[in-house]
Amino acid sequence: MISVVILGAGNVATHLFKGFRKADNVSVIQWFNRSLSSISSYKNEVDITDDLSKLKDADIYILAISDDAISNLSSQLPFENKLVVHTSGSVSVYDIDMKHKRGVLYPLQTFSKEANLDFKNVPICIETIDKKSYPLLKEVALSTGSPTKKVNSDQRRVLHLAAVFVNNFTNQLYRIGHEITESEGAEFDVLKPLILETAKKIQDISPYMAQTGPAKRNDKKTLKKHLKLLDNNTQHKAIYELLTASIQQTHGRKKL
Amino acid sequence: MISVVILGAGNVATHLFKGFRKADNVSVIQWFNRSLSSISSYKNEVDITDDLSKLKDADIYILAISDDAISNLSSQLPFENKLVVHTSGSVSVYDIDMKHKRGVLYPLQTFSKEANLDFKNVPICIETIDKKSYPLLKEVALSTGSPTKKVNSDQRRVLHLAAVFVNNFTNQLYRIGHEITESEGAEFDVLKPLILETAKKIQDISPYMAQTGPAKRNDKKTLKKHLKLLDNNTQHKAIYELLTASIQQTHGRKKL
Numbered sequence: 361m362i363s364v365v366i367l368g369a370g371n372v373a374t375h376l377f378k379g380f381r382k383a384d385n386v387s388v389i390q391w392f393n394r395s396l397s398s399i400s401s402y403k404n405e406v407d408i409t410d411d412l413s414k415l416k417d418a419d420i421y422i423l424a425i426s427d428d429a430i431s432n433l434s435s436q437l438p439f440e441n442k443l444v445v446h447t448s449g450s451v452s453v454y455d456i457d458m459k460h461k462r463g464v465l466y467p468l469q470t471f472s473k474e475a476n477l478d479f480k481n482v483p484i485c486i487e488t489i490d491k492k493s494y495p496l497l498k499e500v501a502l503s504t505g506s507p508t509k510k511v512n513s514d515q516r517r518v519l520h521l522a523a524v525f526v527n528n529f530t531n532q533l534y535r536i537g538h539e540i541t542e543s544e545g546a547e548f549d550v551l552k553p554l555i556l557e558t559a560k561k562i563q564d565i566s567p568y569m570a571q572t573g574p575a576k577r578n579d580k581k582t583l584k585k586h587l588k589l590l591d592n593n594t595q596h597k598a599i600y601e602l603l604t605a606s607i608q609q610t611h612g613r614k615k616l
Numbered sequence: 617m618i619s620v621v622i623l624g625a626g627n628v629a630t631h632l633f634k635g636f637r638k639a640d641n642v643s644v645i646q647w648f649n650r651s652l653s654s655i656s657s658y659k660n661e662v663d664i665t666d667d668l669s670k671l672k673d674a675d676i677y678i679l680a681i682s683d684d685a686i687s688n689l690s691s692q693l694p695f696e697n698k699l700v701v702h703t704s705g706s707v708s709v710y711d712i713d714m715k716h717k718r719g720v721l722y723p724l725q726t727f728s729k730e731a732n733l734d735f736k737n738v739p740i741c742i743e744t745i746d747k748k749s750y751p752l753l754k755e756v757a758l759s760t761g762s763p764t765k766k767v768n769s770d771q772r773r774v775l776h777l778a779a780v781f782v783n784n785f786t787n788q789l790y791r792i793g794h795e796i797t798e799s800e801g802a803e804f805d806v807l808k809p810l811i812l813e814t815a816k817k818i819q820d821i822s823p824y825m826a827q828t829g830p831a832k833r834n835d836k837k838t839l840k841k842h843l844k845l846l847d848n849n850t851q852h853k854a855i856y857e858l859l860t861a862s863i864q865q866t867h868g869r870k871k872l
């Protein structure tokens with residue numbers, strides 16, 4: 361049985377706790393948060409603490425805390441030579457204090473506390489500095505039911521960057537779709553099946569193959585009509601122009 | 617039984633033909649295309665023709681042809697005062713020759729001939745110039761199993777524009793994600809569950825509520841790291857900056 365201590369009580373920590381609850385080879389023996397209130401409701405299930413000096417001996421310590429807090433908290437841990445990992449896509453593994461064995465367990469998914477999550481759909485990218493810690497970290501990640509992926513620091517960094525494009529930026533395009541439709545009293549809901557289909561399509565074919573539409577076809581008439589409709593919003597217009605140019609660059613058309 | 621003639625043999629025409637095949641109150645009595653080859657495999661199921669002068673008498677004629685061809689083909693039709701509709705999101709209903717009763721049956725989805733499609737997931741936006749034609753067009757649209765939506769021309773136009781944002785532009789963000797990950801030998805596949813989750817999330821909550829990430833949090837450290845990673849690609853960098861600014865405008869943060 362692998363023993364785990366979770367530090368932090370946010371979105372990721374909470375989902376990890378629930379994920380490990382179902383694992384039969386991993387046991388969360390303690391849950392730390394600087395403020396007890398957010399974990400007190402779990403006190404009958406697991407030992408909870410807000411006192412670093414009371415941390416139990418465990419095989420692995422998972423810092424699922426804000427990016428900026430990782431370095432400092434790791435150096436405050438009152439032990440050394442244990443496997444300590446963070447869960448961030450963008451923080452360096454070297455931000456963890458060098459007195460520890462260091463690693464990263466980066467779950468590539470969008471978490472929010474309320475939503476239920478199936479770890480089957482959460483690829484976990486793992487990275488360790490010393491090779492010997494890798495199998496342990498992998499076993500811990502797999503125990504949630506997640507697919508795991510070995511990555512190096514550069515790969516994790518670009519995966520996080522790409523995640524910003526396909527998650528945050530995509531969501532902002534949905535938002536713009538929402539604004540545009542509502543501005544004419546049309547319903548955003550009508551777009552929802554298209555949004556889902558767009559995401560489903562690239563599960564099987566590449567985004568390159570999946571592309572369609574006026575930019576790819578270089579349909580000048582439609583492009584012109586659309587730009588005119590966007591005349592009252594400089595920022596939406598700039599996004600339209602830039603993404604059209606990007607599509608045309610990808611598909612070998614001339615720029616707008 | 618409502619009789620329909622389909623004109624055109626592309627993505628939309630083919631899916632409509634298959635959709636109506638299952639309907640019990642609508643019958644496709646003829647299928648026209650300027651070149652017979654693409655519909656000849658259906659000749660045992662339906663009367664096919666490439667000769668406008670042989671068009672049969674029907675309740676409704678659906679021009680599922682390229683945007684640019686709609687106006688011209690509609691004026692060549694050898695009859696008048698019949699309901700003639702096109703299937704385009706961006707072409708004006710007035711592009712149809714005024715000798716006809718005119719309307720639009722715009723299926724708001726991305727079609728490709730190969731992929732199977734459930735019309736349940738294809739909202740059909742309908743519009744007619746004369747009110748009397750509306751119930752007929754609605755019945756035809758509903759017969760495929762689609763949800764239907766009454767729209768006016770302005771609403772259809774913005775829905776089409778919004779569709780470009782949430783479909784073509786989103787797909788280009790997936791493409792950029794693909795390029796970025798492959799540039800470091802990371803796998804695009806790892807992002808696929810996140811892509812699906814991002815689309816699923818806004819089926820229930822608004823894109824505004826669904827937003828997360830460094831732009832919304834105004835996490836300057838991460839934003840800076842990402843821009844540095846994009847230093848070798850001016851266009852990706854410009855997209856990053858513009859969409860970050862757009863998110864910050866939506867969520868009341870200062871610009872980059």
Ligand SMILES: NC(=O)c1ccc[n+]([C@@H]2O[C@H](COP(=O)([O-])OP(=O)(O)OC[C@H]3O[C@@H](n4cnc5c(N)ncnc54)[C@H](OP(=O)(O)O)[C@@H]3O)[C@@H](O)[C@H]2O)c1
Nearest residue numbers: 368369370371372394395424425426427429447448470471
């Ligand atoms: N959310 C996601 O979708 C996602 C996905 C993949 C990876 N990650 C990464 O996972 C980590 C946690 O993210 P999250 O979304 O779970 O964050 P979150 O919900 O904002 O929770 C942050 C946690 O960090 C704790 N914390 C903040 N500053 C601290 C400090 N100075 N000392 C000790 N604890 C501190 C907070 O404690 P309090 O409860 O006392 O405030 C809270 O428990 C981050 O590295 C993030 O980049 C997040």
Ligand SMILES: NC(=O)c1ccc[n+]([C@@H]2O[C@H](COP(=O)([O-])OP(=O)(O)OC[C@H]3O[C@@H](n4cnc5c(N)ncnc54)[C@H](OP(=O)(O)O)[C@@H]3O)[C@@H](O)[C@H]2O)c1
Nearest residue numbers: 624625626627628629651680681682683685703704726727
């Ligand atoms: N594809 C989508 O996802 C989608 C979604 C919603 C709406 N629409 C709209 O639906 C319509 C059809 O799109 P599509 O994707 O099905 O197009 P498509 O696959 O490119 O097929 C175009 C069809 O139009 C015919 N055509 C082209 N020029 C013609 C002309 N001058 N005279 C007569 N026929 C002509 C073609 O005939 P040949 O076979 O002889 O070339 C072909 O059958 C367009 O208005 C489009 O905006 C498309």
